[in-house]
């Protein structure tokens with residue numbers, strides 16, 4: 033018999049249908065002549081109620097093995113349920129326990145566990161309601177990304193994990209080191225020279241796939257990357273990971289305005305997609321995690337984002353009747369308290385801030401005519417702060433070369449990047465969306481460690 037998924041049975045299952053399900057026991061209730069168990073198979077928040085009649089073979093033995101966490105397969109007939117909140121249940125003809133879970137030691141007994149506790153058992157936490165819902169929404173977000181870009185003719189390109197360039201120039205690179213230290217060249221002082229480690233050259237884990245996306249955009253016009261990126265920043269905050277996923281579209285023949293338009297359309301699309309695909313999960317978050325989740329989604333989908341320049345943002349912050357920890361003045365990098373004030377308190381919706389001072393932004397951003405600012409944009413979201421960072425890129429060879437030199441960067445390792453400006457250059461723009469930050473924003477989850485299955489932070493990278 034074909035095994036069915038519970039989500040589909042709860043939607044379409046008809047009384048008298050014969051079905052088989054497989055999953056994990058959430059709860060068991062023993063009565064006199066029969067027992068109930070709730071089974072979850074990860075396909076939805078909802079469990080399927082299974083009725084185990086005392087007439088089943090080896091009933092007593094079976095019941096002993098059926099405990100929270102045990103894996104089971106049940107075959108039987110669907111019947112209309114009189115229970116609250118469900119239309120059907122499964123009357124078992126046969127049930128088999130694959131693996132038991134000792135109630136004395138299994139950590140996920142039926143009660144509410146703190147996210148902190150669950151972080152210490154990341155190999156089991158996906159079996160809880162909240163983390164289950166998070167990872168289904170995460171999956172829907174990933175599907176939305178591909179659907180959105182594929183529908184618009186963007187090519188998905190695979191940017192490398194190992195790279196020689198520090199795209200953001202922030203020096204937050206993890207070095208790639210071979211395990212055989214004897215093979216790594218030595219410095220004149222005889223010490224292992226890690227900067228020579230990748231077969232005699234330096235190599236790092238990528239902080240962004242943008243530079244390679246630019247290469248591909250110069251052949252295919254519109255492309256996107258979607259993959260893991262790494263930052264060696266020692267930030268133990270609820271919004272930073274050492275390994276996170278980023279989506280980076282890059283568009284040839286596009287300016288900063290086109291970039292902003294795409295970012296806004298993209299975010300609206302993702303919210304709608306997830307609301308359509310995961311309505312129960314989203315309602316769950318709204319009920320149990322953050323009561324503003326559905327209102328936020330509605331706000332994103334139905335309102336235009338605010339758009340202001342950095343200079344206007346500074347003026348607004350200076351006028352704010354609020355004391356910031358970090359003093360406001362033209363030239364500062366906006367801190368999370370500033371970003372959150374603007375998005376959360378002032379505009380109460382996402383806003384796009386453009387044209388930042390060139391000193392606080394990366395080398396590749398296009399210099400504006402004022403000579404002071406660059407064509408950068410950050411999308412700031414309530415509760416999260418920066419969710420997207422992007423820009424129009426400097427496509428003029430001479431201006432880019434001058435900028436690279438002014439920053440004392442090594443032109444040697446960027447010769448290929450300059451070549452893109454030497455041959456067939458065009459105005460182009462793109463952005464990077466922090467994938468975990470959007471999942472956080474969508475679900476209302478407070479800590480970024482709880483929206484990625486295996487978080488890597490300065491404090492943890494267990495397995």
Ligand code: 4AD
Nearest residue numbers: 240242272273276280419420421422462463464466
């Ligand atoms: O603003 P960032 O550093 O921009 C770039 O990397 C550009 N190369 C993107 C581009 O234009 N193609 O990072 C982009 C986004 C941020 O807005 C944030 O959402 C996320 O990546 N991000 C992080 N997410 C989790 N943990 C971290 N440590 C992050 N650092 C950045």
Ligand code: MG
Nearest residue numbers: 410418420421
């Ligand atoms: Mg940024």
